[in-house]
């Protein structure tokens with residue numbers, strides 16, 4: 001730290017001294033000679049900056065591209081479209097960037113002060129003005145339309161066969177809800193939330209003080225935390241909300257993200273293309289996990305909001321969901337048939353049946 005500051009200070013001192021020295025030199029040599037010399041040096045430096053800059057762009061790409069997500073394929077249908085959109089944008093802006101930078105620095109070098117050249121007076125050209133207004137406008141409109149089409153596609157209606165999962169952000173974690181056997185999410189109400197037993201406020205019981213009527217559709221809803229299971233090649237729609245502040249469901253491997261806003265449900269849908277297992281092979285990383293990262297600064301535990309998406313086959317999913325119990329049973333264990341003690345007569349019957 002101190003070393004860096006010392007080096008920066010030293011560089012400033014050196015620049016200051018050079019400036020001062022060149023001032024004295026110009027006094028000795030005369031204004032015009034020294035200006036011409038400076039022009040030459042500056043012109044040469046322009047070319048040096050150009051070359052160093054372009055080499056730097058190439059070098060940083062060599063150094064860091066391997067660490068980006070782009071080395072592995074996008075893991076969803078929409079992700080592929082987002083990637084292609086990104087490549088098109090980078091391609092178009094990249095070509096323009098390199099061409100304009102080369103021209104900018106080359107012109108500064110080539111057309112430096114020269115006594116044998118007279119300046120050509122070129123005040124205005126309607127054609128050129130039109131050209132560099134209309135062409136970028138058309139290209140940018142194209143890119144925006146391309147992006148909007150993707151946006152409407154992944155925030156729009158999901159296919160009929162899509163599975164639906166509700167995602168709720170909270171400080172600091174994720175709660176997932178599956179609709180259960182009736183395929184319907186039961187009603188929830190924020191005042192019914194109880195951090196220990198009813199994390200998203202399902203309306204299980206009548207509550208006169210809150211003016212709530214129990215919703216039977218809540219009884220089979222399945223609630224999990226931190227890990228969500230979805231199926232490869234099957235569209236999945238997330239209905240996204242938040243319990244406290246604004247979070248954001250960031251799905252970097254699927255190239256999607258969507259804000260989680262309290263009181264205003266947002267949606268997105270996508271079709272996962274590779275199971276977690278397949279992705280481990282693709283990335284050659286045995287510890288690979290699809291991650292939900294909160295993409296919105298949401299408080300001091302923001303960094304720890306990692307959720308996991310398990311993409312599995314239909315069979316694996318069926319086996320997993322069959323093992324899940326309705327959330328209702330964890331709040332009211334007595335309602336769980338598995339916990340019900342059989343009446344004495346039934347026990348005898350069961351025993352006889354066994355025999």
Ligand SMILES: [Cu+2]
Pocket residue numbers: 169170246247248294295296297298302305
């Ligand atoms: Cu968050």
